[in-house]
Every structure is written in C-alpha cells, then in structure tokens.
Amino acid sequence: MTTDNDWAGDAKNASTDGEFVRDTNYINDRITADAPAGTPTEQADGTYHWPVEADRYRLMAARACPWAHRSIITRRLLGLEDVISLGLAGPTHDVRSWVFDLDPDGVDPVTGLHRLQEGYFNRFPDYPRGITVPALLEVSSKKVVTNDYPSIVRDFQTEWTQFHREGAPDLYPVEHRAEIDEIAKRVYTEVNNGVYRCGFAGSQDAYDDAYDRFWATMDWLEERLTTRRYLVGEHITFADIFLFVTLIRHDAVYYSHFKTSRNKISELPALWGYLRELFQLPGFGDTTDFTEVKQHYFIVHKEVNPTQIVPQGPDLSGLATPHGREALGGQPFADGVTLPGPVPAGEEVKNPEPFQQELFGIPAAR
Template sequence: MTTGNDIKDDWAGDAQNASPDGEFVRDTNYINDRITAEAPAGEPTEQPDGTFHWPVEAGRYRLVAARACPWAHRAVIVRRLMGLEDVISLGLTGPTHDNRSWTFDLDPGEVDPVLEIPRLQGAYLNRFPDYPRGITVPAIVEESSRKVVTNDYPSLVRDMITQWREHHRAGAPDLWPAEHVEEMEELNEWLFTEVNNGVYRCGFAGSQDAYDAAYDRLWAALDKLEERLSTRRYLVGDHITETDIRLFTTLVRHDPVYHGHFKTARNKITEMPNLWGYLRELFQLPGFGDTTDFTEIKQHYYIVHTEINPTRIVPKGPDLSGFATPHGREALGGQPFAEGTTLPGAMPAGEELKNPEPFQA
C-alpha cells in the first residue's frame, strides 16, 4: 500500500493511474533489495543490477505492516507461520493515514517504540532523502540505522520462506515446496492480475466501460477458483502453500469491503460454497484469523478512499460470525500442513488484535 502526494491509495506501494479508457493501472516499482542467506555478514553488498543484498541476521530488522493492507497481511501471516516473531520484530501502523505517510498512531506517544519515528516516511527518507515515490507497507527496516531495506512485497515474503530457514521454528511448514514451484509461480501471477489486483481495477475504474470489463474479468476468475476448489482442498498440492496465502488476504476482505466499497457486488463469498468453505478453513488456523482485524480493514478503505466514499462513513456490517462455523473441507482429503509440521503457538504478547470480533476472542 502506498501513500504520497498526487498518488491514490492502492495498498501495494504502487501509484494508481488511469489509462485513457479509465482502466486502473498499477505502477509496480519498489526498493528491490533483498535479505539473503548467501549475503556475507556486515554491510549490504551491491549486486550487478545495482540492488543490494543484506545478510540474514536475527534481531537486525523490523517488519513494518498495517493490518488493513492485504499485501502487508501476507507478510504478517508468513512471519507467524515460520515462527520468526523473535527474529524479525513487528511494527504496526494505524489503519488510516494522511498523504505523507503511514503513522504509528497505535503506539504510545504515536511513535514506533523500536524505530522511534512517528511516520514510516522517516525510514524511507533516512535512506533516500529525496525518495520520490509513495511510502509503502510492508517494509523491512534496519533497526539500528532506522533505514528502509526493502518494500518489494513479493520477494520480501518469499525470502522469509526460503532465505530465513535457519531461524524457522521447529515444525514450520514448507510454503514453497520444490515440486510445485512451477505451478505456483504460474498461478501466483494469474491470481495477482485477475483477483488481487482485479478488485482494485473494479474499485478505481475511471469509466463505466472500464468498470464493466474489470467486473466481468474478476468474476470470471472467482468462478474459476470456485470450480477449482470443488475437487481440491487447497490451490496447489495437498497442503497450504504461499499461493493460498495470496488468495486468502483478498477473499477475507471481499465481503466486508470489496463487495460494497469496490462495487464487486455480484454476490458475496459466503454465497460460493467452495470458496466460502476454503476461506473459513484458512481463517480458523493460527496465523490467518488471529492476524485479521476487520475493524482496521474497514476503517482504512472507507475512511482513506474519499474519492470513493466522500462521507467517510464506515459500515457496521456485515455479520462475520459465519467465519467460526464448521468448514467441512476435510472431505476433500489432504491436511493443512504435511506430516511433521506443527501449528504456531500463542500469539506473542503485544501482537494480539486490537479489535477482535466476538467469535475471535
């Protein structure tokens, strides 16, 4: 997600622009440094392409996220599933912001207690004094220098899975299984263009024709996923993978936000039996539902997107208690994670949801 002067809010750190026909176009430019297991200890090393590789080092970095943002939510889920809570600290911004930056208004004194800055913008400017783009979450920040390392959310999440293995908890799942990599990469790209970004093409369409085309394209993809999940428990293989996390963070926001706010209102996910059962199963697992704050999700979209919701009124509904009902997905075989894998333990103190629904308490 990004914020910045003359840039619409778009969740992933990408400027929102419109093509001549009103279609939403996402600018995907990031600070694409990486944290890798091969990088030598010490200072980051420059690569031939001009980026830097930073060393894997426990206690060196802080993940800054917003519970409202689907892209940041992916990083929070993966950090929890991998058991990296004691290795990479977590800073959480509030759900709303001004045109300058995400702010740490949930913390005492409205200052991040580790980075000691009131705005995420400070970490970007500490490294790039003339940083020209929006201030985005998720971001990895080096704690000692208070400088942003990367905001490239696809590689940031992938590297938590593949590069931080020596720090994973015992029994952490394999979310990037080698035997399914090719299928996952193909499906991930399709999910991004058709679903994750598809809801935004609907919400920020600049013309009726652009909206109609985006709407039809989104629902064609969701219908395809409904059919796919009628015969398989998860998107790829017999267990949860990173691909499922990519879909979850969009699906869980659909009925509370996208259905009304982004006008994706053909029907709700609760009315699609396979997607709804799939979503409930994931939500009921540690790492998924216990990192989902519906209050902050609704506050952000409905308050910040004033071009869509000028009154800034946040809806009270919908009723979300169905998330706690049995999902019945066991009938399709498989299990969430492979043999020998364990679920993460209790949420670390201080990271609990500030606004849990009654069925989450």
C-alpha cells in the same frame, strides 16, 4: 486512527481517466542467507543483498493492507517473531501514507518513527514513489531495506530457514514452485489487484472490464476448489496465503466499496468453505482485524467514499462455523508440521470480533 492536525491532504488512488494501473516499481534489495555479514553487498543489477541476521530488521506492516497481511501471516507460520520484530501502522493516513499512531505518543516503539515515510527518506531523501507496506527496515539505521513484497515473503521461507521454528511448514515446496508461481500470478493480476481495478476505475468501461475479469477468475477458483482442498498440492502454500488476504476482505469491504458485488464469498460454496478453513487456522484468523480493514478503505479512500462513513456490518460470524473441507482429503500442513503457538504478547489484534476471541483466545479490545 490519525487525529493530529498535521494533515497534508487526502491520499489519491483512483484513476482519473480510465483503467487503474498500479505502480509496481519497488526497492528490490533482498535479505539473503549467502550475503556476507556486515554492510550490504551491491549486485550487478545495482540492488543490494543484506545478510540474514536476528534482530537486525523490523517488519513494518499494517493489518489493513492485504500485501502486508500476507507477510504477517508468513512470519507467524514460520515462527520468525523472535528474530524479525513487527511494527504496526494504524489504518488511516493522509497522502504521506502510513503512521504509527496506534503506539504510545504516536511513534513506533523500536525505531521512534512517526511516519513510515521517514524510514524511506532516511535511505532515499528524495524517494519519489509510494510509501508502501510491507517494508523491512534496518533497526539501527532506521532505513528501509526493501518493500518488494513478493521477495519479502518468499525470502522468509527460503533465506531465513536457520531461524524457522521447529515444525514450521514449507510454503514454497520445490516440487510445486512452478505451479505456485503460475497460480499466484493469476491471483495477483485478476484477484488481489483485480478488486482495486474495479474500485479505482475512472470510467464505466474500465470498471466493466475489471469486473468481468475479476469474476471470470473467481468462477475459475470456485470450480478449482470444488474438487481440491487447496490451490496447489495437498497442503497450504503461498498461493493460498495470497488468495486468502483478498477473500477475507471481500464481503466486508470490496463487495460494496469496490463494487465487486455480483456475489459475496459466503454465497460461493467452495470458496466459502475454503475461506472458513484458512481463517480458523492460527496465523490467518488471529492476524485479521476487520475494524482496521474497514476503517482504512472507507476512511482513506475519499474518492470512492466521500462521506467516510464506516459500515457496521456485515455479520462475519459465519467464518467460525464448520467448513467441511476434510472431505476433499489432504491436510493443512505436511506430517510433522505443527501449528504456531500463541500470538506474541503485544501483537494481538486490537479489535477482535467475539468469534475471534472464542476461536483463538484473543483478549478483549483494550
């Protein structure tokens, strides 16, 4: 965690006057298979397309952040670890955002950056918006390429195909894309961002509205997943990854910290079985660090938790229990798809729970 004396002030997230509204303006450059080698190519809309190239880019992420987590899961499932390296920021930070304080000397070992902010300023010296993860950086220039998280994961699937591992899944099958996009949009607005609308609401009315909207969609998801194993089709898709990153944080953080406390996921039979199945798959549970997740929310969000006390609970060992979802038919991935291999050395979660160590063979915390 950040312990240096270079503190620029607490991060500010909560609304001061009512509804929380997320800034959704990002650096919309993309890395595409048809971009010519060399320098990026300017598009008609003023963005740039960068060429797909092994070892040129580094995924800057943080295990605490659900948006970054979805990119880590996708990278691992597709087997892109050997061509896109991973830099992991620590869970706590000041108003300047993410810091590489988990690494020796407090700097990212590949780029030498201390703060992710430096990578943004290297490209845009007066960058006015939030310094967010995930972000892809060009290693040689130490400049941010894009932080447009929807296109990052989508392009991992559709643009980086020449580097996918043998047996990689198709998380965005053409025949299901319209439905995946429709479900993912509702999951984003009402669930992924819905918990933040609850937690960062600046008035009772704004909170009440956010809470009602969140649970209306959660009830819809519970009903949908009662009769089908996955959100779309017979296999795991992006829709499931996008939902997983919020579900896995709910009981540990959002239930109390963001006041989404009608039910725990463990009290909702379909969602609880669904979450357990996903968690027990390589790529999902072996990329989840509950300690870092809790440290981020309960320490960084002083507006919501002024004491910065991090709870010891809840007991999450039930995630390792049998899920029984096989009864619904389908299977996690299509025939011929294989599970990813062991987590690359150095990328293991730093604070594995005992049940994670047993499930995935994760080494004990160093």
